[in-house]
Amino acid sequence: MKKPVFAANFKMNLGPQETRSYLQTFLKEFPPAEDRTVIFFPPAISLVVAGFALRERPDIMLGIQNIHWEEKGAFTGENGAGMARDAGATVALVGHSERRHIFGEGDEITAKKCAAAFKAGLTVVLCVGEKIEERDRNTTQAVVLRQLKSGISRLTPAQVAQIAIAYEPVWAIGTGRTATPEDATAVHSAIRRSLRDVVSNRNTEIPILYGGSVSKANAESLLRAPEVDGLLVGGASLDPETWASIART
């Protein structure tokens, strides 16, 4: 059985000093555990500090929340994937709904970012998810599978076999509303079937995470749902004790 993945997305919270004291607390609460994978996505500016704090914990991975699709150049305010790697990241979060819907990043940009991540030696957690009006129109699976297919369109099958997917319904992110475990299973199963076309028998190794208002109260029931291989957590990851207890689920 593959290991469950617990990914914390700090979003625009916790600068370097706060990240340092957060991780001190977290590491006390969370001894090394071989049966699960924990990933932190701090703000880019806190990556180096986080890498230093985690230097004796190779069981914990570090990722960047967003990358530019070019390696370097005149892109004020952006971070290249190679720089993220240099700062200690081994993963990039790509296609998060806040990137798609606040910053207007579409499928094409998402696909370019996935390719840029691999070019720099990072793997990817690719986020997909429908808006409430898309769910109401019964187009959830069509939207999610379109985002999935275009997101991986510039990757080789061998690269696709190394990514993780995060299904995050937009209406559930930061709202206190979660998808039911049944809703999550239905979408995750559709994602799994679609991946089968690209990577055939290797597709069962690809973790499919659920995200959107995950909390200490609902983490266990979501993780028990078939096809839910892990959690991507925003708000409830900002407190180190709460996050340690979720990551021990």
Ligand code: PGA
């Ligand atoms: P949330 O965010 O847990 O605060 O809903 C999840 C995410 O956006 O990754």
